[in-house]
Amino acid sequence: MNKCPVPADPALHPALAGRFSPVQFDPESTVTSIEIDVLLEAARRAPSAGNSQPWKFIVARRGDANHEQILRRLARSSSLWAPSASLLVVNLAHIFVEGTEDWEYSEFARYDLGQAVAHMTVQGLSMGLAAHQFRAFDRDGIGSDFAVPSHWEVTSITAFGTADPCADEVEAPGTSRERLSLDEITWSRC
Numbered sequence: 001m002n003k004c005p006v007p008a009d010p011a012l013h014p015a016l017a018g019r020f021s022p023v024q025f026d027p028e029s030t031v032t033s034i035e036i037d038v039l040l041e042a043a044r045r046a047p048s049a050g051n052s053q054p055w056k057f058i059v060a061r062r063g064d065a066n067h068e069q070i071l072r073r074l075a076r077s078s079s080l081w082a083p084s085a086s087l088l089v090v091n092l093a094h095i096f097v098e099g100t101e102d103w104e105y106s107e108f109a110r111y112d113l114g115q116a117v118a119h120m121t122v123q124g125l126s127m128g129l130a131a132h133q134f135r136a137f138d139r140d141g142i143g144s145d146f147a148v149p150s151h152w153e154v155t156s157i158t159a160f161g162t163a164d165p166c167a168d169e170v171e172a173p174g175t176s177r178e179r180l181s182l183d184e185i186t187w188s189r190c
């Protein structure tokens with residue numbers, strides 16, 4: 001009888017098991033336009049509530065004009081490591097219907113953006129690109145620099161690049177890699 005082989009560790013995909021948010025990227029490593037398109041394609045194909053696709057991205061390759069602009073808006077903490085990433089992607093959520101200030105475009109806008117970003121980062125892992133998402137930057141400043149209209153929210157940035165192997169799994173200052181247990185993240189009746 002043909003039996004499916006049981007993987008040694010059936011619990012977790014190796015790419016996820018080895019994933020971490022690097023605080024040192026190889027400053028020489030670059031990404032191609034094709035790689036960027038593949039990352040965006042992964043986000044584009046993510047599911048969303050009612051297929052609303054409430055996301056947009058500002059793409060900044062190290063050394064280009066967008067990148068220069070974004071570097072000016074980093075907080076001190078992220079400016080210590082994010083500039084060496086090959087690519088910075090600003091993640092935008094479509095929060096309100098255009099022309100309104102309180103009519104939600106989708107109650108799942110940030111949820112869906114997060115999922116699109118997750119797909120992008122997992123695609124990146126499969127291409128040898130590590131990712132570090134962060135919010136330590138001036139969100140309003142980037143909104144104004146890139147003329148983001150008020151019905152969109154500048155939510156976060158993802159830094160993509162080749163993780164420096166010498167800095168394997170070093171925590172960024174002020175962050176932690178501690179995790180809640182499975183029991184703690186499972187809702188149960190008393």
Ligand SMILES: Cc1cc2nc3c(=O)[nH]c(=O)nc-3n(C[C@H](O)[C@H](O)[C@H](O)COP(=O)(O)O)c2cc1C
Binds near residue numbers: 019020077173
């Ligand atoms: C929405 C979001 C915002 C984050 N903001 C920051 C940040 O401002 N600075 C930082 O160093 N890391 C930031 N992180 C990374 C987390 O601190 C990190 O994922 C967490 O500590 C777990 O570590 P790991 O990703 O290496 O497993 C952020 C992550 C997410 C998803």
